[in-house]
Amino acid sequence: MAVVAALPGEIDRDSRRPGVAQEWEGQIDLVCRIEIRHPLSRIQAPTPVIGCARDVLVPVHHSREIHAAIPGSSYAELDSGHVARAERPEELIKLIRDVIGPGR
Structure with a gap:
């Protein structure tokens, strides 16, 4: 939890x-211009999608759309904001x- 407490100061x-x-x-400009939906349907590898x-x-809803567009993908959702690795690290690590399987 020290990471979360330090984060606002670092951002500031x-x-x-x-x-x-x-x-x-x-x-922001890049995010607004990038379109990733088209190639998602061609992904054939097992793909986990985690929404926050x-x-x-x-x-x-973007994570849900990505999951819907990737055939055979799995989906999990964390009760978290954008920085799940700081807000819900244990849950993210478990997912x-x-x-990837045990021992990795």
């Missing part, structure tokens, strides 16, 4: 770094281990 510190506004604008129910940056 980073947001004051010179050039960060332009970096965010570039990321309280994610405001990438709303969970990943369930997919």
